[in-house]
Amino acid sequence: MLSRTASDLYWMSRYLERAENLARMLDVSYSLSLMPQDGRGAGLDELAMPLMITGTLEDYLQRHGELHAERMLNYFALDAENPASIYCCLQAARSNAHAVRGRITADMWENINASWLEMRGIAVQGLGRYGMSRFCEWVKERSHLFRGATYGTIMRGDAYSFIRLGVFIERADNTLRLLDARYELLGEDADEVSDSSARGYYQWSALLKALSSFEAYTELYRGAPDAAQVAEMLLLRPDVPRSLHACLLELAQILIQLPGINGRPAQRMAAELEARLRYTGIEEVLAVGLHDWLSEYILQVRQLGAAIHSAYLEAA
Structure with missing residues (x-):
């Protein structure tokens, strides 16, 4: 193509x-x-x-x-x-x-x-x-x-693959930025949300609804949403469609199916990012600091997008 x-x-x-x-x-x-x-x-x-x-x-x-x-x-x-x-x-x-x-x-x-x-x-x-x-x-x-x-x-050919690449790169970036912005807005409440924190409850619930993940949250967790559980679901769970892990899993699978050797850097980057998420626990994310961790992955997703552009979208 x-x-x-x-x-x-x-x-x-x-x-x-x-x-x-x-x-x-x-x-x-x-x-x-x-x-x-x-x-x-x-x-x-x-x-x-x-x-x-x-x-x-x-x-x-x-x-x-x-x-x-x-x-x-x-x-x-x-x-x-x-x-x-x-x-x-x-x-x-x-x-x-x-x-x-x-x-x-x-x-x-x-x-x-x-x-x-x-x-x-x-x-x-x-x-x-x-x-x-x-x-x-x-x-x-x-x-x-x-x-x-x-x-x-x-048809399930190259055109379909490039359409899906665009969807999941954009979706991954959006999930990261929304979670980071909501976490920063809550400030000191972000790590202390409880049933008595009406502001925190509505903030986290709004984020989940924005990503069509509120029903998934109520199925997976008990109690009011808090930073750790929301972050775990939206970052690390591959079975939540708009999670970072789900997007990177799709990207890795799409890239490996594209023909040619020019895409190897992008394929390797996507596989490495997905593998890191697969073996990361939410405790590790919070130990780094949620904002710092999200900022790093926003940069990584941007670099993956640049690698895809360089490999497939630039005229030879």
């Missing part, structure tokens, strides 16, 4: 996954910002979290001044000048899909094209009239539909 085609497929799926992740993050942050606060500015922290996670806080403040719920939500949902917005993610995904129209199925193309056309209609209507929660659910639904169309219609 030509590197340009592989790159378009990879980034098509990355942008769609990013749009879904942004919708999940915005829905949770907005909901938590509306809850009664404890006087420590938690509402503003919630509004700032998506900006801090995506590295767009400075750009937002330059363009819009102080934090404001409606402006922040529009900035991430429908702002055509913000490359990190859901609008721009869907636009980029549709552009990449158009470039590889002959390598994806009719069902996949019709889904992504319809999503973009509907997004343009929502942008004209405005988020205030459409509704924030409804918008976030719509984005997640369109992402699920595209994933289902992909799984159900495309």
Whole structure:
């Protein structure tokens, strides 16, 4: 497969996954910002979290001044000048899909094209009239539909592999950043969450719901969520679909199936990262410090993405 085609497929799926992740993050942050606060500015922290996670806080403040719920939500949902917005993610995904129209199925193309056309209609209507929660659910639904169309219609060849690579690289990075941001926001409460800590309970529960993992948590653990149990599930358990371990396991398996010798550095890196997680306990993670451990793995996932790009997506 030509590197340009592989790159378009990879980034098509990355942008769609990013749009879904942004919708999940915005829905949770907005909901938590509306809850009664404890006087420590938690509402503003919630509004700032998506900006801090995506590295767009400075750009937002330059363009819009102080934090404001409606402006922040529009900035991430429908702002055509913000490359990190859901609008721009869907636009980029549709552009990449158009470039590889002959390598994806009719069902996949019709889904992504319809999503973009509907997004343009929502942008004209405005988020205030459409509704924030409804918008976030719509984005997640369109992402699920595209994933289902992909799984159900495309041949299991190189195109399918590069689409899945984009999904799991983006998902791994998102899980790490969301967990790190939520842990940092809790501050001194992060390691002391109990049934009496309403703020901690809602913070950890919101994170689990953002990653569609709340039901899995209630099945695996007892009692209120705390830092150790949430981190163990979202980092180390391979049976939780959005966990770091599950993503790296998928990446390692996909990379080993791709032909050629150029991908060996990326294959080795993915296998090493997955093996480290397989034999790591949560006690080791907490001994290092959750923030430091997450920061290291955010860098490692970024390096893995760079290795994949160098091996497969750059023109020879």
